Amino acid sequence: MLFNNPPLTTIKLLKQQEGMMAVDMLLDSINEKPSELRRLETELVIRKSV
Structure with a gap:
């Protein structure tokens, strides 16, 4: 699995x-x-990207 450095800020969606x-x-x-x-x-x- 690939990871970004620094970890990127994201938006979480509820899949259900x-x-x-x-x-x-x-x-x-x-x-x-x-x-x-x-x-x-x-x-x-x-995360740390902001």
Whole structure:
């Protein structure tokens, strides 16, 4: 596995929430429901690159 030096600051996404939202969006599209704004919960992971 490769590592960056210094470790990079990143944004953490919750994979399960992202997948569930994608399925909801797909079902809305199939059922021809209007699109709505959705937001994912994120977490800023500060490391030594800042």
